[in-house]
Amino acid sequence: MVDVILGLQWGDEGKGKIVDYFASQYDVIARFQGGPNAGHTLYVGDKKIVLHQIPSGVFHEQTVNLIGNGVVLDPVTLRKEADKVAAFGIDLKKNLFISERTHLILPTHRALDKAAELSKGESKIGSTLKGIGPAYMDKTGRNGLRVGDLLHKSFTTQYIKLRLKHQKLLDNYNFTEEISEWEEEFFEAIEFLKSLNIVNGEYFINDKISAGKKVLAEGAQGSMLDIDFGTFPFVTSSNTISAGVCNGLGVAPQKIKEVIGVSKAYCTRVGGGPFPTELEDETGEKLRKVGNEFGATTGRPRRCGWMDLVALKYACMLNGVTQIVMTKADVLDAFEELNVCTAYEIAGRETKEIPFQMTHAAIAPKYQSFKGWNCDSSSIKNAANLPAEMKAYIQFINGALGAEVKYISNGPGRDQLIKI
Structure with a gap:
């Protein structure tokens, strides 16, 4: 069977760390779409590395990594990245495979x-x-x-x-x-x-599945950047949602089991395009500063805002999300009050649906406020010790989405992930 990890917002949700965390449980990690515009940040020990083309399971020796046919591959970026990975003692000729249809x-x-x-x-x-x-x-x-x-x-x-x-x-x-x-x-x-392992990707991945191997499909960017269902035209050029796994790797829909969606505890976006909950004030600047919100690929400052449950529920629906990982929850440690967008007001009418063309709609977000937890959550190791205010925040989100937050990431480290 194939499990999927993908972003539920506009990218930059912290998927790299999450894939890296789960990688040891899988035999194959496969990238199914996107190109070198995606930056997945990992920490190997205390060293930071950003992967743009190579799947995030590359630092697990027992794991096979596949670049699928749905990816567009820049050989120059791949070579530079391979040199960085090799510095960690990783031999890509042993555990990286590339579909010939890429x-x-x-x-x-x-x-x-x-x-x-x-x-x-x-x-x-x-x-x-x-x-x-x-x-x-x-x-x-x-x-x-x-x-x-x-x-x-x-x-x-x-x-x-x-x-x-x-x-x-x-x-x-x-x-x-x-x-x-x-x-x-x-x-x-x-x-x-040409010196790497070039394979017939669809047979390669299906042979692994037939042999009972566990496959994790790794998405790039985020669901709200999907070419069909994102905030068009401010989108990427591929299908970033779970349906993209099928044509991006050559696997049948019934092979997909778990869909693990990754969302920040707030929202960010890089570049142009609609962003209903964007905060262009001191609060937005504080989110950017505390969260170190600068693009892993471009270095550009990310636009920051409160969590948007209208967009998040839409993404959960499109992807068939079975569980959610909420990242950067520790960034909200610094805030006394939190807001969550529960609906949009467009032309005087309240809606919980994403409009056809967000760029043409004057969207006013409707917020619900929550008390912040105002304590350092980054050292917490188990769910029982989470602040009551954080538990209330998560419980509300679970109720609104119909898909539950199963993990909380409270820092960049591999060990800073709490199972709820």
């Missing part, structure tokens, strides 16, 4: 991403400029190059053909930046990629 991010994809974002002016969507969008566009446009193509003698010819097509688009943007250095780095990284 699409490649080319240097010209990065250039197109940058050119398109710059052309939008005030309408920027907050792209990380990693080439993810253009790579997925080539995938759906049936032009893309895949990892398996690297092993064919026609790869260079295919690459030149696609590069010429991209260059015409770049000329339309008047993009003059030199990318030859990017290409040199790309082709060096391609040779490294």
Whole structure:
């Protein structure tokens, strides 16, 4: 069977640590979508490492890690990341496998991403400029190059053909930046990629399942960034919800068992797009400072706000969430009063549904207030010792969502996770 861990907000929920925590219970960890725009932060001992492409189970020797066909892969990012992982004594040639159907991010994809974002002016969507969008566009446009193509003698010819097509688009943007250095780095990284385990991903994963192995599918970004169900057009280019596991790995829906949703005890968002509970005041700044809310990939300050139960319940519904991990609960230690959004007011009407186009709706969040716990929760090891106010906060959330918080993360460390 396949269990899934994914984000329930706009990404940055702390999924990396959670996958790392659960990884020892699984035989296979598989990334099913996204690209190097996702940054999953882990701590190995007291050392911090951010993984962008490699699955978060890589530091568990007995665990096999698969990059699935739903991912778009930047060979340059992968090589740099592999060097960082190798410094911890990890041999990727033993425990990392890559689906041959995984699409490649080319240097010209990065250039197109940058050119398109710059052309939008005030309408920027907050792209990380990693080439993810253009790579997925080539995938759906049936032009893309895949990892398996690297092993064919026609790869260079295919690459030149696609590069010429991209260059015409770049000329339309008047993009003059030199990318030859990017290409040199790309082709060096391609040779490294060819030295890794390239497999027929869908057979690989299904053979593991048939053999009784436990598989954990790891999602990137968050449910509210899903290309279909997120806050369009301020979304990513892939399906970030649990349905994406099926086409991102090649597994049947009935193989999915547990869906573990990860949510912060509050909300954050990087880049543009609607954010109904955003706090553009001292409270928002305090959340950012205490929570160290800066993007793992971009370093950009994250927008911060109170928990949004309308959006969270929507995400739980779409994903079929069976249990929730609430991260960064310790950040709320510093607040005397907490607010939770329970409904939206739009055009004078109250609703608990996400509107079709959030960017066109003037949304006023309706809040319920809670007393903060005002104590250091980061050293608590078991649920019985949680402050009464935190228990009340969680109990209210459980009642509103219909899916229960089963774990509380109260710090960045591996051991700072409390089972409720």
